[in-house]
Amino acid sequence: MTKSELIVRLAEKHPHLYQRDVEKVVSTIFDEIADALSRGARVELRGFGAFSVKERDPRIGRNPRTGEAVRVHGKAVPFFKTGKQLRERLNGGSDS
Template sequence: MIRSELIQRIADENPHLYQRDVERIVGTVFEEIVAAMERGDRVELRGFGAFSVKKRDGRTGRNPRTGEAVEVDEKHVPFFKTGKLLRDRLNGKD
């Protein structure tokens, strides 16, 4: 599902809301998640999962085309850990 599909589904299920308001709500939720992760905070959505930021140390990598050694800088990457409820539903343990 992409963002526009999510917005459309929420708008369809809530006919009392204008589509532009649903777009604003979805955008605000995503922006707040991103802002929290930028600050290094963890965002937990009960039953769904938790978003966090993990630090990857610098290392020596290889250029796959030439095989040449390349220094890869340390970086921060987003990480998502599924919640128990989501994991159980995906595995048919309703």
């Protein structure tokens, strides 16, 4: 599902809201999550999951075309861990 599909679905489920308002709400939520992650904060949505930032150490990689060793700098990457309720819903009610 894309962001625009999410907005359309939410607008259909809540016909008393204008689609442009739903779009503002969704964009604001995503922006706030991104801002929190850029500050290094963790964002937890109970029952859904948690977003956090993990640091990747610098390493030596390989150029797949030439096989040459390449230095890869350290970087921060977003990480998502599903919540228990979402995991159970995806697995048909059993957490295995």
